[in-house]
Amino acid sequence: MVQLKDVYPLYLNNKAAQPNADLEVTDKFTGEVAFRTALATPDVIDEAIAGAVRAAEPMARLASYEKRDVLTHCVTRFGERFDELAYALCVEAGKPIADAEGEVTRLIDTFRIAAEEATRNYGEVQPLDVSARAKGYMGMWKRVPIGPCSFISPFNFPLNLAAHKIAPAIAMGCPFVMKPASMTPLGAIIMGEVLAECDVLPEGAFSILPAARAGSDLFTTDERLKLLSFTGSPGVGWDLKGKAGKKKVVLELGGNAxxxxxxxxxxxxxxxxxxxxxxxxxxxxxxxxxxxxxxxxxxxxxxxxxxxxxxxxxxxxxxxxxxxxxxxxxxxxxxxxxxxxxxxxxxxxxxxxxxxxxxxxxxxxxxxxxxxxxxxxxxxxxxxxxxxxxxxxxxxxxxxxxxxxxxxxxxxxxxxxxxxxxxxxxxxxxxxxxxxxxxxxxxNMPYGGVKDSGLGREGVRFAMEDMSEIRNLVIRRL
Incomplete structure (x- = not known):
């Protein structure tokens, strides 16, 4: 039988940390406290963002096969911990066990797709000689990582909606800080535990930080972060967009389908x-x-x-x-x-x-x-x-x-x-x-909405595009 621990850490700059055990997470069916996790303070969030900034260059230099191997390792380990992950969902989210098992399967699928996409980050050669003034010129472009990313994930799919941010970030080579929903943080914490087994990731490549809403503004407002990806309610999402400043924002919000x-x-x-x-x-x-x-x-x-x-x-x-x-x-x-x-x-x-x-x-x-x-x-x-x-x-x-x-x-x-x-x-x-x-x-499909349902698209390849910038190269033949 699967047993959950009494206390879980947060992950700060790739390492487990236990500054406290202040966050109580309940079994959503019984209402009883199921476990406790560490709760990140603003100082911890700031340290995580600084680590992501330091990790940006070495993350961008990771070889495609190295990123693929990290994601493949996750696929293997999630499969080995399948029952634990499903049971954790059942407890913290109140998700019926069959639905929980389905979500773990999708978690594995998402990381497997990302492992494949990690080696498919293509660019394009472009003819520039479209007029006489450009004769002898040629162009080409590639996608490069956008840099440190901020992810905020919701309570309802604690594994798969976090995976749709984490897996593309690794495939693209972007360090990240993640705030999982306080009511359901365990899935993301277990993902952090598995990522911590990957020595190839530079220090600061990831931080998984359960945090109270009060004091979490840095996830949104900090200018060192180059992208905010939020999944959750429309009211919160559009408010965060207004506070995000110059960074790119991706919102996957609500619907009444x-x-x-x-x-x-x-x-x-x-x-x-x-x-x-x-x-x-x-x-x-x-x-x-x-x-x-x-x-x-x-x-x-x-x-x-x-x-x-x-x-x-x-x-x-x-x-x-x-x-x-x-x-x-x-x-x-x-x-x-x-x-x-x-x-x-x-x-x-x-x-x-x-x-x-x-x-x-x-x-x-x-x-x-x-x-x-x-x-x-x-x-x-x-x-x-x-x-x-x-x-x-x-x-x-x-x-x-x-x-x-x-x-x-x-x-x-x-x-x-x-x-x-x-x-x-x-x-x-x-x-x-x-x-x-x-x-x-x-x-793997492009997923997202229009109107109040959000901005941008998830789905591994499409999320990778949002987590990248196009860098152009123009060559003049002499």
Whole structure:
């Protein structure tokens, strides 16, 4: 049986450090303190940034194979520690064990992809003799590391969303400081433990620093840092962008993703995928299915199928294999979403399933007739709730998808290639998934949003581009 330690360190300039054990992390199902970690003070954060600055040049000089070998080492060690990583997720995030195992698999995938990309940092030769004045000139460019990076990761995917920052940084040759979410720091700490086994990384190549929000401004404001990559809530993300100064900023923020189900869809397939996309890991995903827009010809039958299935989802202890709905991250968040559900019902919506809440356990909930003015429609639910509506014309369905301040991903279930292409042209989102849900992601694809959902793209190769600068070379032949 996996056992967690009582106390975990932070990682400062590649080394474990235990200045204190001030951060208590709870088991999200029992509410009991599961372990403690060190908490970084502003002085420690400053020391980590100084170390990253010193490490920038030696990191940039690492050979491609050396960076690949570091990432391959991580792949091997994460595989060896698979059960420990999954159990840690189950405890600190309240993630059902099957979802936790899936996230560890994606962690490994992300580092494996980065290991491959570490040897593919190509440039380009460019003809410059496009006019008479440039005859005899040629150009070429390459990508070079941007320098020290700051990463802030969220609570809901403590492994994979941290991996989407750490692995590309190593592949590109950028030192970094990371602040994992205080509610779920252990995944990143274990990654630090594994990276500390890699002697080829120069001192200061990485620091993993759990820290309170108060006193953490240096992660955002320090001018020595050349890039800030933040994943989390829109309110926090846009505020940090305003404080970031001259550094490049990448934001992966929230959403209230929509899925369209057309009358020609495979309804059994759509049903299974929407249940997954709407309720996996208790809906605490920025691309979780929040809105389902169903063709009027199939609306009643599909609604009834969906309601019946949602009522069968098992809630409870995330450590039990049969559990599908675990706890939300906190009782406060569950209460907030319960209030939105109740408000929607008071405004005329019909509750088709769920709706009950006890502590941080909110039942899988399904509603129809939700007002477009309600918080449950306009805002990001970030919990186990899905709302239904109907359409008759494809354009109206696309307009409803776009009727949101968010634009992360959308799913469409249709057999009509013309509607697929229309959607690709007109849906104002970062990605469209055909015959699957908005929640689907592969870790090498460009991933990110538009509007309030953020700036830039993750996905290993695309993150590496953000973590680099183009350096041009012009040669005149004499």
């Amino acid at each position: 929509a899925v369209i189900v057309d009358k020609d869809a495979d309804l059994d397939h759509a049903l299974a995928r929407i249940v997954f996309g709407g309720y996996y890991q208790s809906g605490q995903s920025c691309i979780h299915v929040q809105r389902v827009i169903i063709h009027a010809d199939i609306y009643d039958s599909f609604r009834d199928m969906l309601a019946a299935k949602v009522k069968t989802l098992v809630s409870g202890d995330p450590k039990k294999r049969e559990t599908f709905i675990g706890p939300m991250i906190s009782a406060r968040e569950a209460s907030r979403l319960k209030g939105w559900i109740d408000s929607a019902v008071a405004g005329g919506a019909t509750l088709l399933a769920g709706g009950a809440c006890a502590g941080n356990m909110l039942e899988a909930s399904l509603l129809e007739g939700v007002s477009r003015d309600s918080e449950l429609y306009r805002e990001e639910a970030f919990g186990p709730v899905v709302i239904l509506s109907k359409f008759t014309e494809w354009k109206a369905a696309m307009d409803e998808v776009n009727d949101s301040k968010f634009g992360l991903q959308a799913g469409i279930f249709t057999r009509d290639i013309h509607q697929v292409l229309d959607s690709w042209d007109h849906l104002d989102v970062g990605g469209i998934v055909v015959n699957d849900v908005s929640s689907y992601r592969v870790d």
